[in-house]
Amino acid sequence: MEIPPAMAARATPAEQGSSVIRSFLQKKSSGRMADGVFAGLMLICALAIFGIVVLILLMLIDQSRLSIHAFGLRFFINRVWDPVTGKFGALPFLYGTVLSSLLAVCMAVPLALAVAIFLLDVCPRALRGPISFLTELLAAIPSVVYGLWGIFVLAPIIRDYVGPVLIRYLGWTGLFVAPDFGVGMFTAGVILAIMIFPVISSISRDVMRVVPVSQREGVLALGATRWEMLRIGVLRNARMGIIGSVILGLGRALGETMAVTMVIGNHPGMEKNLLAPGYTLASVIANEFTEATGDLYLSALIEIGLALFLVTIVVNAVARLMVWAVTRGNPGSVQS
Amino acid sequence: MGVDIRVEGLNAWYGSTHTLKDVSLHIPANHVTALIGPSGCGKSTFVRCLNRMHETNPIARAEGTVRMGDLDIYKDATPVEIRRRVGMVFQRPNPFPTMSIYDNVASGLKLNGFRRKRILDEVVERSLRQAALWDEVKDDLKKKSGASISGGQQQRLCIARALAVDPEVLLMDEPASALDPVSTAKIEDLIFKLKSQYTIVIVTHNMQQAARVAEKTGFFLMGRLVEFDATTKIFTNPSDKRTEDYITGRFG
Amino acid sequence: MSMQQSSQPGSAPVRSQSLERMIRLRRSATNHLVTGVAIVSTIVVLTPLVAILGYLLLKGASSLNLAFFTRPPMPVGMPGGGMANAIAGSAAVLGLASLLGIPVGIGAGVYLAEYARGTRRGAIVRFTADVLNGVPSIVMGIVAYALLVAPEHHFSGMAGGVALAIMMVPTVARTTEEMLALVPNPVREAAFGLGIPKWRTVLSVSLRTASPGIITGCMLAFARVAGETAPLLFTAFGNQFWSFDLNQPIAALPLQIFVYAVSPYDEWHRLAWAGALVLMVMIMASVTLVRIFADRGVLKGGS
The missing domain is CATH 1.10.3720.10 (MetI-like)
Structure with a gap:
């Protein structure tokens, strides 16, 4: 266990270099100041996120004061929107927003879940990458491009082919009544469905993927078919998160602006007929903001923005909590 | 040259778990001291207290006195200052994956703001030679990343990185536990060569390893230092029954 | 439903063989149906994507020029x-x-x-x-x-x-x-x-x-x-x-x-x-x- 002298001598000390290093490191400050400043900066950035939310809220409340004072809560139950006489009621827009979003959710959810299941369990491994890439691409298409396509491609298709069929077979419900101009609530719903589909599909897939393999295997071991395994082993366990993903999609649809503005017809009516034009909270802001003459008009539009903000905040918060409950705060995907 | 370490009444906690209970010992300068014991006995926590790495975990806490030479490391200095004087080698090789071999070795100096290129070159070469890695990597010092070499080479790279800051103490937390026998032998060789210049503390669960490299050995059990003595004494004639049980393999 | 029925066949030893077979058929049919629905849905969803990209290329490319x-x-x-x-x-x-x-x-x-x-x-x-x-x-x-x-x-x-x-x-x-x-x-x-x-x-x-x-x-x-x-x-x-x-x-x-x-x-x-x-x-x-x-x-x- 003694050190052979030869070995000790072989270790090159390089005394000069080493003393330079030691004195440099010992003189070097501990960086406490820099550490504090840096941590502070990072904290400020994090707080900026809070700051932004608070700023948005305060700005919207401040700018919509006029309208809030003038109309109070009746603003949201008043059906008349007439800038000329200064009467502002947001009910038609509320109706249009809720109806178009619900339509979209009804169309998107079954498809999104089916695709999520397809990608998770049915799809051959080789196809999985390309298909999930394509669905992600769907999410990357800008709203205005959807709108462009909606005006020039989707709306004529619905006017010429889908509308007549709906009128003929479902006309009795009162939901589909001629004439159909192609632009209207139904077309907006279809566009929105395409737009929110990737959100619902990718997040519900993340949620389903979190279900432990043992859960599936347990069910499979009982002799279940694939569908039974999915229903009992996966869907039941991921239920909460899937509902969360649907609500996230709903939140997205509620606030979607450009595509809807371009195909919904922009007429503040409240008709049961889905083929009739409508108007949404977001699209009335987009269309009339720069033309708003008079402070009350502008204020009313900003109050609509405030409503949109509060609704989407609540919807998103609920949805996020539900998704987190399943993934346990495990960051799954940042897309939304 | 290394310094000695005097530990008095050291206690450490993780959350509410008391992991180190009233440990006192004197680690001599320029020798190898091995710490053995079953997993969870507190030996790793103990070395992590010697360079204040223990407190990087927000729920961890330590009390007591640790003197390194004349310096009371919990009173007279900040953790950063202490760690610049104490090198540490971890259980798993952890080179910086995005840095070249050269930058890995120079990181302790460069990232502390040392800019003199000529001295850096010298230090990198000397440290790699000391870690017996120079001949294997000298041709692609700046081409290969620290993560692209083999596990055993990575661990020697980590040793070179620790030596580059010219520390007075070298702490090794089971440095060979993730390595194959050949790499382990190389690391043990290295420890042998380095001990004339540094105070080395090595944690190991491998008793043969302790017997091979260390002059002094301490046996930890359930957070307490049971026995601390010359290695030969510990392995041939331990004074405590629990030490004897452990080294003869009669321990759970 | 079908799962629960078939997981306890022992409790109904008198159940006829044809009933068993019907249940098995239904389970497997449901399974195939779901698989089919999943595949069809994927195609349905990819259609608008292809349509959008196709139209963009068709209409866009013909209008693009240096100006x-x-x-x-x-x-x-x-x-x-x-x-x-x-x-x-x-x-x-x-x-x-x-x-x-x-x-x-x-x-x-x-x-x-x-x-x-x-x-x-x-x-x-x-x-x-x-x-x-x-x-x-x-x-x-x-x-x-x-x-x-x-x-x-x-x-x-x-x-x-x-x-x-x-x-x-x-x-x-x-x-x-x-x-x-x-x-x-x-x-x-x-x-x-x-x-x-x-x-x-x-x-x-x-x-x-x-x-x-x-x-x-x-x-x-x-x-x-x-x-x-x-x-x-x-x-x-x-x-x-x-x-x-x-x-x-x-x-x-x-x-x-x-x-x-x-x-x-x-x-x-x-x-x-x-x-x-x-x-x-x-x-x-x-x-x-x-x-x-x-x-x-x-x-x-x-x-």
Whole structure:
């Protein structure tokens, strides 16, 4: 266990270099100041996120004061929107927003879940990458491009082919009544469905993927078919998160602006007929903001923005909590 | 040259778990001291207290006195200052994956703001030679990343990185536990060569390893230092029954 | 239902064989049906994607020419205009947005991953970021309007940049956090063990190790706001002429597409398609690049 002298001598000390290093490191400050400043900066950035939310809220409340004072809560139950006489009621827009979003959710959810299941369990491994890439691409298409396509491609298709069929077979419900101009609530719903589909599909897939393999295997071991395994082993366990993903999609649809503005017809009516034009909270802001003459008009539009903000905040918060409950705060995907 | 370490009444906690209970010992300068014991006995926590790495975990806490030479490391200095004087080698090789071999070795100096290129070159070469890695990597010092070499080479790279800051103490937390026998032998060789210049503390669960490299050995059990003595004494004639049980393999 | 019936056949020993077979048939039929539905749905969903991309290529490519990239728009009725000023304007507004949004986003991500991991504070910030991510973009436009346009009494590219920057922050913050979380902790410990101060460890070790992923995230955030129109409607507002002055109304590609799409002129419709194609190609290129990087494994070789 003694050190052979030869070995000790072989270790090159390089005394000069080493003393330079030691004195440099010992003189070097501990960086406490820099550490504090840096941590502070990072904290400020994090707080900026809070700051932004608070700023948005305060700005919207401040700018919509006029309208809030003038109309109070009746603003949201008043059906008349007439800038000329200064009467502002947001009910038609509320109706249009809720109806178009619900339509979209009804169309998107079954498809999104089916695709999520397809990608998770049915799809051959080789196809999985390309298909999930394509669905992600769907999410990357800008709203205005959807709108462009909606005006020039989707709306004529619905006017010429889908509308007549709906009128003929479902006309009795009162939901589909001629004439159909192609632009209207139904077309907006279809566009929105395409737009929110990737959100619902990718997040519900993340949620389903979190279900432990043992859960599936347990069910499979009982002799279940694939569908039974999915229903009992996966869907039941991921239920909460899937509902969360649907609500996230709903939140997205509620606030979607450009595509809807371009195909919904922009007429503040409240008709049961889905083929009739409508108007949404977001699209009335987009269309009339720069033309708003008079402070009350502008204020009313900003109050609509405030409503949109509060609704989407609540919807998103609920949805996020539900998704987190399943993934346990495990960051799954940042897309939304 | 290394310094000695005097530990008095050291206690450490993780959350509410008391992991180190009233440990006192004197680690001599320029020798190898091995710490053995079953997993969870507190030996790793103990070395992590010697360079204040223990407190990087927000729920961890330590009390007591640790003197390194004349310096009371919990009173007279900040953790950063202490760690610049104490090198540490971890259980798993952890080179910086995005840095070249050269930058890995120079990181302790460069990232502390040392800019003199000529001295850096010298230090990198000397440290790699000391870690017996120079001949294997000298041709692609700046081409290969620290993560692209083999596990055993990575661990020697980590040793070179620790030596580059010219520390007075070298702490090794089971440095060979993730390595194959050949790499382990190389690391043990290295420890042998380095001990004339540094105070080395090595944690190991491998008793043969302790017997091979260390002059002094301490046996930890359930957070307490049971026995601390010359290695030969510990392995041939331990004074405590629990030490004897452990080294003869009669321990759970 | 069928599951419960068939899982207890022993309890009904008198059950006839044909009944058993019917149940088995029904279960397997349901199974095939679901598989079929899943496949058909996937095809149904991919149809509009193909349709959109197909139309973009068809209509856009036939309208693209050199003038599109080099000339500003012409007045109605005159042929040969382009969207060069809108492309330049978009670049200016997006540049400003990235300059403001990306550093704040990365900072917030660093805070979440390196300073507040596992804490309640961190969870609250993360949650707020996720919720902010869902706020409609038009609301950001209103806020930027109230903040910068109304007091100045004129529209400005700057206001547009601020609106887009706000949208980038939560996305960049969350990706940064996730990428930093992938950096193995022993790598950080190695830096601390060398006596490197925390700020330096974060910058030169954690961020550097995670940088491919973070760059990816920034590009995704960029691609996402690059196509945004709503927040620019009453901030950047649009401009028919060349302008790089961020203090004045400025043109932007998505805005121009919108204005032309809802106009009654065929010539402008043609330009709108061309613009949409250019926008999509830009966005798809960045998404595809991101995809390639992500597939390669962001942190290969991390111990």
